[in-house]
Amino acid sequence: MKSQTPIFVRVSFRRKVKNFLMLFLIASLSGVALVPLFLVFYHVVKSGFPALSWNFFTSLPAPVGEPGGGMGNALVGSLIILGLASLIAIPLGIFGGIYLSEYGKGKFAASVRFVVDLLTSVPSIVTGLFIYAMVVAPMKSYSAWAGALAYAFMMLPVMMKTTEEILKLMPDHVREAGLALGLSRWKMILFIVLRGSRPAIVTAVLISIARVAGETAPLLFTAFGNRFWLDGLSEPAPNLPTQIYSYAISPFEQWHQQAWAGAFLLLLMVFVVNLFARAYVYRAGGRK
Amino acid sequence: MTVLPQTDILTVNQLKAGFGKVEVLKGINLKVREHEVVALIGPSGCGKSTFLRCLNRLHEETEGAWIEGEILLRDKSLLGRGQDPVEIRSQIGMVFQKPNPFPGMSIFENVSAGLKLRGIRKKSVLENAVESALKQAALWDEVKDKLKAPGTSLSGGQQQRLCIARALAIRPPIVLMDEPTSALDPISTAKIEELIHVLKKDVTIVIVTHNMQQAARISDQTAFFLLGELVETGLTTQIFTTPKDSRTEAYVTGRFG
Ligand SMILES: Nc1ncnc2c1ncn2[C@@H]1O[C@H](COP(=O)(O)OP(=O)(O)OP(=O)(O)O)[C@@H](O)[C@H]1O
Ligand SMILES: [Mg+2]
Numbered sequence: 001m002k003s004q005t006p007i008f009v010r011v012s013f014r015r016k017v018k019n020f021l022m023l024f025l026i027a028s029l030s031g032v033a034l035v036p037l038f039l040v041f042y043h044v045v046k047s048g049f050p051a052l053s054w055n056f057f058t059s060l061p062a063p064v065g066e067p068g069g070g071m072g073n074a075l076v077g078s079l080i081i082l083g084l085a086s087l088i089a090i091p092l093g094i095f096g097g098i099y100l101s102e103y104g105k106g107k108f109a110a111s112v113r114f115v116v117d118l119l120t121s122v123p124s125i126v127t128g129l130f131i132y133a134m135v136v137a138p139m140k141s142y143s144a145w146a147g148a149l150a151y152a153f154m155m156l157p158v159m160m161k162t163t164e165e166i167l168k169l170m171p172d173h174v175r176e177a178g179l180a181l182g183l184s185r186w187k188m189i190l191f192i193v194l195r196g197s198r199p200a201i202v203t204a205v206l207i208s209i210a211r212v213a214g215e216t217a218p219l220l221f222t223a224f225g226n227r228f229w230l231d232g233l234s235e236p237a238p239n240l241p242t243q244i245y246s247y248a249i250s251p252f253e254q255w256h257q258q259a260w261a262g263a264f265l266l267l268l269m270v271f272v273v274n275l276f277a278r279a280y281v282y283r284a285g286g287r288k
Numbered sequence: 289m290t291v292l293p294q295t296d297i298l299t300v301n302q303l304k305a306g307f308g309k310v311e312v313l314k315g316i317n318l319k320v321r322e323h324e325v326v327a328l329i330g331p332s333g334c335g336k337s338t339f340l341r342c343l344n345r346l347h348e349e350t351e352g353a354w355i356e357g358e359i360l361l362r363d364k365s366l367l368g369r370g371q372d373p374v375e376i377r378s379q380i381g382m383v384f385q386k387p388n389p390f391p392g393m394s395i396f397e398n399v400s401a402g403l404k405l406r407g408i409r410k411k412s413v414l415e416n417a418v419e420s421a422l423k424q425a426a427l428w429d430e431v432k433d434k435l436k437a438p439g440t441s442l443s444g445g446q447q448q449r450l451c452i453a454r455a456l457a458i459r460p461p462i463v464l465m466d467e468p469t470s471a472l473d474p475i476s477t478a479k480i481e482e483l484i485h486v487l488k489k490d491v492t493i494v495i496v497t498h499n500m501q502q503a504a505r506i507s508d509q510t511a512f513f514l515l516g517e518l519v520e521t522g523l524t525t526q527i528f529t530t531p532k533d534s535r536t537e538a539y540v541t542g543r544f545g
Contacts, residue, residue, distance in 0.1 A: 105351075170391070177388045177451070180346055181402045182378035182458065191405055196391035284392075 041267070048264025051257040056265075061227050061243070064252060071262050073229045077238035078269075080230060081144055081223055082213060085151035090205055093156050094194075097163020102189050104164075113164075119157035125217040127153050132221040144230060144237035147223025154218060155208045162204040166197050199284035206277035210270045216241035240266050296362075297322040297462060297492050298343065303357035305335075305342050307350065312338045314516040315357070320509070322461075325484060325493045327503035327524065330513030330539070336496045339513070340464050343494065344380040345373040361462075381455035385467040387447035389439030389454075396435040398450055402458040417457050424490070425453035426483040445476025452483070456491070463487070465495040469502070481506050500540060504528050512536045 055070050062069025100113060131150040136142055170193050178188035194201070212218075219225075225242035226235065240262055247259035298320035305313040312335045320326050328336045341347040342355055345366065359366040366376050389398050397404075399418045408414060418435070422428040427449040431442070439450055448468060455463055465484075469477040484493060484506050497503050503510055504524060511521035512533075520527065520536045531537040 171388070173384055173386055173388045174390065176346060176349070177382075177384060177390070177454075179349060179373075180344060180377055180382035180384075181405075181454065182374055182376075183402070183405055184374050187405050192390050192401070196393070198392055 044260065044263050044267055047257070047260035048262070048267075051261035052264065056258075056261055060229065061258070064255075067254070069258070071240065071243055071258065071265065073226065073238040074240045074243040074262065075265065077144065077223070077226070077230045078213070078240040080233075081147045081151060081219070081237060081239055082209060084144065084148035084233070085155060085212065086205070086209055088148065089152040089155035089159055089208070092152075093159020093208075094163050094201065096156070096160040097167060098189060098194065100160065100164040101167035102185075102193070116157045116160050119153075120161060122154075123217075124154060124215050125220075128218040128221055131218070136222060139234070141234060142222060142224035142236040144223060144233040144235065147219045147237055147239065150218035150222045151212045151215070154212050154215065158208050158211065159204065162208070163201060166200040166204060167193055169200075170197060199281055202280050202284075203277045206273050206280070210273040210277070213270050213273065214241060214266050216245055220245075240269075295322045296320065298494075299358075299360040300343075301358040301360075303339070303342060303355070303359060305338055305347055305353070305355045305357075307354075308352040312516050313342070316518045318511055318518060318521060320462075320492060320494060322492055323488055324508040325488055325495060325506055326509045326511060327507035328494065328496045328511050328513060329498070329500065329503050330519075332498075334513045335516045336513050337466050340382075340466050340494060340496055343462075343464055344377050344382055345371075346377075346382065348373070378458060379460050379462065381458065381460040381463045383448070383451050383455055383463065383465040383468045386471055387444055387451055389442070389447050389450050391440060393439055394436045395431050395439050395442070395450060398439040399453045399457050402454065406458070418453075421453040421457035424456050424483070424487060425449045426479060426486075427453055443476075445472045445479065448472060448476065448480065449483070452480070456487075460491065462492045462494070465493060467496050467498060470498060477502075500528075500542070512539060514539070 053070075055068055056072075057070060057075060058072045059068070059070040060073055061071065096112075096116075100109060100116075103109070104113065127150050131146050131153065135146040135149055139146075174196065175188060175193060178192040179185070183192070219239055219242050223237040223239050223242065225246060226238040228238070230237050244259045244262040244266065247255040247262065250256070296319045298318075300316055300318040300320075303313055303316040304311060316339060318326075328339065330336055338347060343359060343366075345355075347353050347355060355367060357367065361376070361379060365371065390401060393401065396418055399421050400414045403414060403417055408417075419428065419432075422431060427446060430446060431437075431450075439447065442450060448471075452463075452468070469480050472480070481502065484495070487493065495507070507524045509521060510524040510527040512519045512527065512531075512535075514535055520531060520533045522532075527536060528540055531540060
């Protein structure tokens with residue numbers, strides 16, 4: 001009996017050491033993955049925050065050499081473009097997702113699914129060029145519409161795909177319970193299945209907005225940018241990403257600072273949207 | 289057992305049903321009288337659920353499913369092209385094996401869903417309907433102070449009674465139950481058996497059960513299914529004491545199944 005104890009202790013000691021090492025490895029690797037994120041965040045905040053002021057949110061860009069000025073027009077423009085894009089892409093995406101999940105059985109649905117998969121991987125610059133060719137060139141003008149369409153084009157397949165996947169998580173016996181209650185299929189889908197998936201759908205919507213909010217490439221030759229307030233949806237539209245872009249590549253130190261402030265603002269926007277998504281999921285978590 | 293009322297509410301003639309090439313039900317004949325509880329018993333896979341799901345035409349929602357024969361609700365035919373399944377399901381409610389309250393809906397919303405989605409908006413009407421359905425389902429006392437709580441926050445047994453209330457709220461004359469207590473503990477089971485007993489005065493119940501004692505306790509008529517056929521049906525007391533068919537006898541005495 002006595003001679004057995006040390007072996008057991010040794011084995012268990014070795015196991016503990018191994019366990020510790022693995023844990024350490026996992027923790028440090030995930031730490032490494034977070035480093036770039038924190039660096040970006042730190043740098044943007046450090047350079048962007050000092051240039052932020054009330055003026056920055058409310059005024060037009062100042063001419064070169066003049067101090068002050070802001071990105072009020074770009075902020076408003078960005079919000080309008082995002083809003084329009086959401087109005088187009090979210091309903092279409094949700095209904096497309098409903099089709100794929102609830103009706104999508106045949107060959108047609110399979111090809112829709114295939115196209116959606118392809119569309120999610122189209123590079124955003126290609127989306128921008130496509131909208132340029134389809135909208136900007138015929139209308140002979142950059143416009144808020146074109147920018148919104150480019151964003152919508154990126155959001156739509158993502159919305160469709162996530163909606164389909166979310167609805168498929170709803171167990172079939174819930175659908176049957178709805179039908180057994182004498183509800184027509186569309187009512188059952190809208191008011192039982194979709195409604196029951198509301199928290200997940202809202203999250204998907206917010207995340208898809210946050211995902212495109214910072215995209216620059218699709219706006220470069222669609223919304224284009226504008227140094228004045230947006231003057232109608234068919235005019236070139238000011239927006240944060242292209243404004244930041246043109247300031248960042250300018251030779252003026254003061255514009256660089258404004259670019260950082262704009263970048264900080266953009267980051268903040270995306271961050272706030274994500275925060276809302278989190279908060280919503282958290283609040284809805286109890287009543288799944 | 290009670291004296292049976294005479295009117296037939298459901299008449300099933302030569303009902304055949306299946307999936308694709310497989311024939312699951314091979315010509316079932318059954319009469320269900322008003323205000324009676326009919327228990328369907330039989331070994332697993334013999335087609336009890338399929339039969340039940342034919343009655344409210346939920347069967348045909350499965351891909352490849354087909355039905356032949358005749359089902360009459362009083363003297364109205366339920367099968368055939370002209371008949372609207374949605375309309376039929378308003379007359380024939382269903383409770384499933386697994387409690388399945390609607391996710392994201394409160395207790396109140398669950399029970400009122402059937403009425404609300406039929407366009408009934410008036411608050412007082414909905415409130416009355418919810419209260420009486422919950423009372424019928426013997427759940428009112430337990431939930432009356434938390435009608436806004438999510439349906440899924442209830443215990444399994446309470447959820448099942450919630451589902452019963454949900455089915456009752458639209459006042460169907462017939463309620464189908466597919467092993468409604470098989471996922472529940474003995475106390476919840478007893479509660480549901482009790483409420484079935486009381487419900488009888490309002491509705492006709494067709495219930496599938498694997499529990500012989502349960503069938504004996506709650507039903508007036510028992511139908512024994514085997515391999516897609518209805519072997520024998522009759523008064524529950526007769527089926528359990530003096531079955532005519534030797535297979536029925538073997539099954540109810542627990543020698544197979
Ligand atoms: N969706 C389906 N597709 C094909 N066959 C099916 C399907 N559902 C059921 N079946 C078959 O139909 C037969 C009867 O099934 P059913 O569910 O009616 O049996 P049951 O008597 O209710 O059994 P249990 O007591 O286990 O619930 C089974 O042999 C089963 O394999
Ligand atoms: Mg079954």
